[in-house]
Amino acid sequence: MRTTFVVVNYNGEKYIEKCIESILSQTCKKFRILVVDNASTDGSIQIIRNIADRSSKVEVIRNDENVGFAKAVNQALELIESGLIALVNNDVFLDSRWLEEMVKSARSDLRAGIFASRIYFLNGLINSTGHAIYRGLAVMERGFFERDLGQYDESCYVAGACAAAALYRRKLFEDIGFFDEDYFMYNEDVDLSLRAILRGWKIRYVPTAIAYHVHSASTGFLSDFSVYYNSRNWVWSVLKNAPRRILIKELPFFLLRNLTSVIYFCLNGKFTVIKSKIDAIKELGEVFKKREIVRRGKRFERFEEYIDGFGWKVLKNVWLSKAERCDNNIDKVRV
Template sequence: MYKSSVIIVNWNGENHLRECIDSVLLQTYKDGYEIIVVDNFSRDNSIEILNSYKDKIKIIYLKENTGFDKGNNIGMLEAVGEFIVLLNNDTKVEENWLEELIKVAESDEKIGIVGSVMLRWNTRIVDTAGDGCTWAGVGFKLFSGKKYDDIPENIEAFGACAGAALYKRSLIKEIGFLDESFFMNLEDVDLSYRARLAGYDVAIARRSIVYHKVSSSVKKVSYLGNYYASRNIELVWWKNTPRRYLIRSLPDRLLHLVSSFISSLRSREKFLSYSSGKMAAWKEIIGGKTNRKNVQKVYNGRDLVLSSEIYRLFRSSRT
């Protein structure tokens, strides 16, 4: 029996898949772990690469591109570990990556999610060291652009980036896993938010280091990436914001809508994907398809520490 299961969802990742798998195979963690790769109907040479590892990893071949979320959920159903660890295919990890994640996860039973520190490819510059979240439902990267040596020893984050994160199976049993309706983008913010509502803590393992080719998959489908980002921000906010905080969140919501609309005017494609995403989100919200009622059932009334949209925009402009 494996104690942890590492799930990698792949879609046309021939340029980085081998480096990713090789780095996971070299982990110092000794208690046993399995590697599960879910291939989302790749049309490049990914299948040939995966088949060369068939004696070392479990491979699930899908007949269509199900997206990041459903792909990981399918992998989770095959996983046997107590810890479910997600990893992007455009990464490579240091040898103690998994060991450090599990060490933090086992340090406190209240911790349900543990994130890695993701560095920009072959640098010591931070891509993300955990996620923040604003009252508008906007997730954002913490310490992005900072030198790794300059980030604090103890990182306080609202959530963890699912590109390299551990989830306890006990957490998943209680609140569910990735919301497949998100397809991609902000599903990790949604999951971290639901964990917070249920009273779980989120931790960042500072010494669990991942090198990341930032957004290599999303760049191939920029329209879809923008569409789901625009849409899913609305779903994160409406699903998860407790009733007592809805009015408090309205100034952030207004600021987000104004600033994101102005940003969308930079190009025709961005405006179309932005407006289509917003319309799709509100159609789901008005139609009652966001599962808000069930999400709010787990809320135990504890205070939530979210950032302001003003702070996020200020920080983003400085970066």
């Protein structure tokens, strides 16, 4: 099974070379790499071109402006004919067996259209083992900032995949459509995963497919930029995809989570969260049009099976102090 890697780059000078080299070092060699550069202003585009000159597996698309992650991926999807598509962030480094393990899982589970990685931060703590949905329809990374004590060693179905390092079937995109370009970036993987579930696809977590993630290298972890787009786009993902009866049941908790996040971020000087909620509300007319399209194509009814408690532990880890999450040294990673 042939795979096309898609790497979206924006000012990734610090990490892009190691990212691409980790892909080129895969034990499974049936792939090519398509790098979409969003008008980077640093030296990363030259680094990419130098690698492309050395390797026939690497191709480059250069945009004239930063069109965002979702649109950049969609540009690549329009050109891809391979049966499998791997998305890898420009600040992610893959274990050499990542693709081999993903392809093995794709061959053995034809019901799954998305495959999630075991992703670590560079300090060894867990970044993601797939998505989980909690009360209030909060979609979070399983295991976020936990120590790996073997609690996520088993392959299973999950509620979504972190697109920093994930594998997709081309047939899935043909069935449910591409990423929602209105998101620009952040939470577009949540939206896609929810749409996939509602269409009857499964999402499999593959614990042996290991990746390492710097996390928000281009935008900054919990920066004003990331807070705005994450906060706005989560609201859209819920209102666009959650089945009516689930949305009504979870609405009080959904509103409470929005309120507490606004209070938390404002207390920490991130007032862009207020604008994010206002802008989310302004576009509800368009969101509800998309919701109707999702509703008409729905094949899966038991959405409540994916809701798993309140996720207070995950929420606490999301709001760790800066000092507790600063140990992210690239030199510790060996791929």
